[in-house]
Amino acid sequence: MIQIRDFNKHENENVTVQGWVTNKRSSKGLEFIILRDGTGFAQCVVSEEVVATKVFADAKLTTQETSVKLSGKIVKDERQIGGYELQINDIEIISIAESYPISNKEHGVEFLMDKRHLWLRSKRQWAIMQIRNKIIFSIHKFFQQEGFVQADAPIFTGNAVEGTTTLFSTEFYGEDAYLSQSGQLYGEAMAMALGKIYTFGPTFRAEKSKTRRHLSEFWMIEPEMAFYDLDMDMDLIEQFIKFVTNEINETCKAELEIIERDTTIFSKIVEQKFPRLTYDHAVKILKGEEKVNGKTTIETLEADLAEVKANIEALNKEIAEKEVAIEAGVSKGQRNFMQNKIDTLKNDIKDLEVKAKNIPEWLQSAKDFTYGTDFGGSDETVITRMFDVPVMVYNWPHEIKAFYMKRDAGSPHLAKGVDVLAPEGYGEIVGGGERETDLNLLIEKINEHKLPMSAFEWYLDLRRFGSVPHAGFGLGLERMVAWICKLPHIRETIPFPRMYGRLLP
RNA sequence: UCCUCCUUAGCUCAGUCGGUUAGAGCACCUGACUGUUAAUCAGGGUGUCCUAAGUUCAAGUCUUAGAGGAGGAGCCA
Structure with missing residues (x-):
């Protein structure tokens, strides 16, 4: 056999x-x-x-x-x-199989999601799962080669990391408990014991988000390194993303071909240095106050819009030509073929029209951006549109970052966090940074965020007993898979997605 | 929680200004064809038009409410 x-x-x-x-x-x-x-x-x-x-x-x-x-x-x-x-x-x-519900033709999302247990058998889903497996394998390969120890954080937790509203609550032998939204704090404890560690496990967020980027249950990789500062953290992130991208490009050629992934971007990612922008710098670019490669965001997006409009016109013309041909009379086979083609083109036009409507809104939102706030989804798209490779944005206003982010000694209003934004509109795939080591600042921050001090006493111990500079980051596996495969929606990146309204199959 | 859109055959969808018997492709079945790549060609029939109420001589089409779904905002990986 x-x-x-x-x-x-x-x-x-x-x-x-x-x-x-x-x-x-x-x-x-x-x-x-x-x-x-x-x-x-x-x-x-x-x-x-x-x-x-x-x-x-x-x-x-x-x-x-x-x-x-x-x-x-x-x-x-x-x-x-x-x-x-x-x-x-x-x-x-x-x-012998009875009449199989999934044909080789088109199906809608709801139908396929209800048949997810069968949908996984189809070629495209098979290829995605193979790539997901290779991504997981190369993540382990990278960290193991670099001397990291895999060390897992608990899933049942007694406290929220950043407030309680987004957690799934459950019960643990009579006590209130939550499903973990991050292994971050435990990662820090384990790094103080093992030096360089990474967690690899499921994470739960109870936000009622219905978007192409969110799951209620997803897998997260969270490395944490003792004696690392923000610069070393960013070096590691860049090296890590390059490694995984290169592994997939080299070992998944057949699968990438099945899903029709344009792989030219992968060699750019491996070869080019990732831009590192401070938050201040990113805001200037976003608002069109600074050029990238000789162009502002405004010029770039207006050119995009003109291109989209030209495409819509070209497609409309193609449809009109086909309709004339059908009117004039063709064989039944040709007519069906053309009719199918027209339907496909009409769908393409719908997508383009959404895009044409979005671009001016994105531009307006970018121009109106208020310094000091977090980037929205469209802001991330606008910034990443200016580059071919992932962009790292660091030194954020501390108010919008988690309580454990280290303050910049030189500019106390900044926190030494970093977000990595994937190209092609995929947004944030990595969030990380250097951790606060000052015990008093941490206590102040925990109070500011109105978190229960008693639940964080163990965490504060890490600063009491041999505190050292340390840093880490979190990578959302499914967002990485979505981006590498260039999927339109995160639900296809995991065998059985759990999201708002989806508990079966 | 909020905003927008969708719900018509097993599946994907069309259905114009409210007007006669509800439309197409695919799937399926039968036949043709010795190399197909979603094969092709000919023929074959399938409906709780999401649910309820309303307007009307007449509702798939208009109004209101509800259910389910999709996209987005917020939040985030």
Whole structure:
């Protein structure tokens, strides 16, 4: 028994594979079965001339998602996705599938989410899960190579890190408890014991967010390093993102091709230095007061808008031409094809029109930006639009950052935090910074944030007993997957997403 | 919590100014074709128009309320 992944090692050999029929095409005397086995997809051909009558009849019986065991010879064929196909001489049906709900055609989001347990079988979802796995693996690889120890934070916690409103509350042997929204504080404790650590675990946020960027349950990686300052932290983040991007680019070529990811950006990320902007600097760029590569945000976005409008016009023209052609009379097949194409173009226009409507709003919001506040989603899009690679924004007004962020000794109104904004409109994928070491400042901050001091006594101990400079960051795994795969929505980055209104399947 | 949009066949959607019997593609079935890549071609029928109330001679279409969904704001990774 071999796997589709290993077809290239068995050219011209007779082998047996088992899997599921994911699609089937037929022609006189020929059946083309596209088989999937979890490791890949391969075309398997049954020829009536070659096989026993029973074998050909069985091949005809198979339906989409029928499980089968196939025997035959592996033959090189450049036209196939993996480069090989199986010429079948025997078939054993394991279980005939009843009418399968997910066809090879278009489906809506709600339908597919309700069928998520089956949707995962489709090629695109398979590729995304393979990439997710490789991302997880390369994250571990990077930190382990760099001498980090994986050390996990608890999931049940007795206190909120940054206020209680966003947590899922539960009960722990009669006491009020919450599901962890971050392992940050525990990470600091573990770094004081082990030097350099990283946590890798689930995180829970109870915000009723319904957006393409939010999950209620997601996986977060939080490294924490003793004797690190903000600059060292930023160096590490950049090195880390470059490493993971490069690993995926090199080891997931087939998967990236299936999801049609434009990979030219990956080499730029590996080669170019990530811009590091202070918050003040980022605000100037955002408001169009400073040029990047000779252009302001205003000029760039106005050019984008003109391009979008030109695209809409071009698509409308294409639709009109096709409609004229249909009026004039064409064969039924051509008419269907054109009608389908028109529908696709109309959807494209809808997307572009949303964009055309958004751009002026983004510009206005950028111009009106108030210094001292946090960037909104559109502000992040505008800033990252100016660069090809992730952008690091550091030295934030301390009021908008968490209580544990270190104040800048030179400019006390600033906190030494850093946000990494991914390009292509994906926004914040990493948030981190250097941690406050001054015991009195921390106490002051905990009071300011109205957090219960008793719950933080253990945390303050870290400053009482051999306090050292330290820093770390948090990476949202699903946001990383979404960006690497350039997915329109975070719900496709995790096998069974949990979000507001979605608890099943 | 707030704003905008959506709900019509198994799926994706169209349905004009409120007007006759509710439309298409796909899926499915039958047939044709010896190499298909979402194969193609011919034929075959499918409806609680989300629910309730209202306006009207007449409601898929208009009004109100409700349910479900999508996108966004806030918040964040």
